[in-house]
Amino acid sequence: MHFVVCIKQVPDTAEVKIDPETNTLVRAGVESMANPYDITAMEEALRLKEKYGARVTAISMGPPQADSVLRQALSMGADDAVLLSDRAFAGADTLATSYTLSKAIETLGNVEPVDLVLCGKQAVDGDTAQTGPGIATRLGFTQFTYVIEVERIDPDKRRLQVRRKVEGGFEVISGALPALLSVELELAAPRRASLPMLIDSLRTPVKTWDAKAIGASSALVGIKGSPTWVKAIASPQVHRAGPRWDAAEGVSAAVSAALDALFSDEEFAAGFVKGWKA
C-alpha cells in the first residue's frame, strides 16, 4: 500500500498574536513548527505501515524553510518526502491548498497508486478543517473525518473501518479505499525519533516540486486560485454559562423551575407566544 501524509508548517501557536490594525496573524519573528494534528497523522501512518506494510510519503506545501517539517517526518520514519514549493503557491486559501495537494497526490499516485491520505483534522493557525475534506472531494476518495481510531484495514477487500468523534460520542464507520482520514490528537501519541533516524533525516535531500511538476494550473493555485477574502477577524463573543437547575429534587420540579425562569423574561414569552401561534 502507499500512504501519503500531508503536513503543514504553522507558527508556534503559543506565540501567535493578531495585529489589531490589519486583523492578520503576526508571523514575523515567531517560531514555526509542524502542525501537531499532522504529526499525529504521521504517527498513525507509521503504525499502520508497521501493521499492514506500506510506503509512507510525507508532503508539505510551503516556502523552502518548510522542509524542516518534512525532515521531522523522515526522522519519525517516512520513506520519502516532497516539498511543494513555488512562488505561485503563496497566499493560498483552503480551496487552492486542497487543489495543490491533490495534484501532488495524483502525481505521486502515477508512480505508485495511493491507498490512504492522512492529514490532521485542522491546522492550528487557521482552524478551518477544510483542507482534508477538500482533498478527498477532489480525488474522489472516501473521507473519514475526526478519526480517533483506525480499527481495521482490509487490503484485499480494499476496505477500512474507523472510529470517529461526533458530538456527544463516537461513530464506527467503514468505507472503501482509497480514502482520506483527518485525525484527532488522541489517535496516536507521536514517537520520538531514534538517533540514527534523526541523523539520516538531516542528510536525506527533500525533493521539491513546483506547479509544473504536479501539473497544476496556475489559475487555480496560490492567491490566484483563492476566492476567499478576509473581511475581518474577531474573537467570538464569550457566552457566560447560563443558570442551572438542580434535578436532585426531581426532574419535573427542575424543569418547571427552568420554564418559570424562562417565561419571566417578557421578551422571550412574547416571542414564544408569537412562534406558537404561527
Add this chain to the structure above:
Amino acid sequence: MEEKFDAAIVGAGPAGISAACILADRGVKVIVLERGEYPGSKNMFGGVLYGRCLGRIIPDYAQKNCPIERNIVESRISYLSEQGSISFAYRDHAFFEELQNNAFTVGRAKFDRWFADQARAKGALVVCSTVVTDLLRDEAGRVIGVKTDRADGDLRAKVVLLADGVNSPLAARSGFRPEVRPGKVALAVKELIALPEEVIDERFGVSAGNGVTNEILGNVTAGMNGVAFIYTNRRSVSIGIGANLSDFARQRVRPYEMIERLKLHPAISPLIKDGKPTEYIAHWLPEGGFETVPKLFGDGFLIAGDSAMLFNALHREGSNLAMASGRLAAATILDAMEKGDFSSRTLQAYGARLEESFVLKDLKKYRRFPSFLETHKELFTTLPDGVSAALRTILTVDETPKKTSQRAAWQAMRSRTAPLRLLHLIWDAWRSIR
C-alpha cells in the same frame, strides 16, 4: 553497521560551533549534539560579541547576514549608590569606522542559530533536541563517544569535544571535570525590554544601528559580589544583574527582586521607561577564573568554553574565549587526525595552545581578581554611598569655603569606609589585575 564520526561535539554554543566550522571546513566528519530545540533556543548572555574573534572563524560574517543588533560605539561604567550614579563613558569615532563591529550586540536565539547554519553549510551535522547523557568509554577508560537520551542513542567518535557550557549535568555524571562549587559561579538574570528603535537611539544618543553598553556596579547587588548591565539591541534593551551564587544563598535575595530594584533606580528607570518586558531568563556564569579551570583534555576528549570555566569576569569576555578555545581545540583535533592518535599525548597540545593564547594568559593575569571581589564587599555596600555623599558635598554650592566642604566630603567618605580599608582596597585591586 554502526556509524562512526571523527568528532562529536557536545553543545551548539559559540565554543562548539566554532570548532565545528573549522573541522567541517577541513573535511572532518563532525556532528554537533544540542539539547535545545534549535541552537540558541535555551541560551542567554548579556549580549556582546567581538567581531575580530568571530572573524577568525567566519571572516565575512557581516556579509553573511550575521544577526547583528547594534554596533557598540560607547562603553559606560556606572557606580550606583542608593540614589546616585557616578559614570564613566568612552565613545570614539573609530568605533564607527575602522573599529566597527569590534563589539556588537546579538540575541542568542538568532545568533546561535545563524552560527550553526554556517557550520551546516560547511558540512557539519547539527542535531538538536538531543541531550548527551554520558560519555562512552572503552575498558581502558578512554572516551570513545557519547550516550544520548534517544533510542539507539550511543554515538561513536574518535574524539569528543565537550562544549556544553557552565551548567553541565554531564560533568557531574561523567566526571570529566569537577562539578562547580556555588562560590565559583554567578547567577544572572536578564530581561529584554522592547522599545521602539528611535526611542533607543534617542535615549542613548546614538545613530541608527549603533549602540551603547553600560556595566553597572555598586549597591544594586544588595551587598553581594555582582554586576548589572544594560546593553542596547535594535528594538530592545537588555537589562540584567547577577551575583555570586553563594552570596545569593547566604543573603536569601531573590534575583527577580534584585532586577526590579535595579529597574527602579533613578539613573536606570528613564532608560527603560514605557518599555515592554518580553523575555526573562536566568543563567550561570563561570566566575572562578584561572583557579577553577579544570584539566582541559584527556584520552579521547577535550573541553572548551564555559564548560572549561574560561570566562574573564573583569572584561565581560566569555563568548570570545569560547570561540578561541573551540578554534584551538579544532586545530588540535586536526593534528590528531593527521597522526591518527587521539590519546592525551597528542591532545595535550591543546593545553599548550591555550597557554600561549590570550585565553589562559588573561585568566592567569587576573587570577586574583575573583578573590579580590570576595574579600572587598565594601565595594557593594558602604563605598558607593560614601563616594556619592562625598561628591554631593563637593558639588553643593552654598558659599561654604572649599576647604570646609572638601574636609566634609572626606569625612562623609571615611565615616562609611575606614581610610585603612580604602588603602587596602586600592592596593588589593591593583594587585589583582596587575
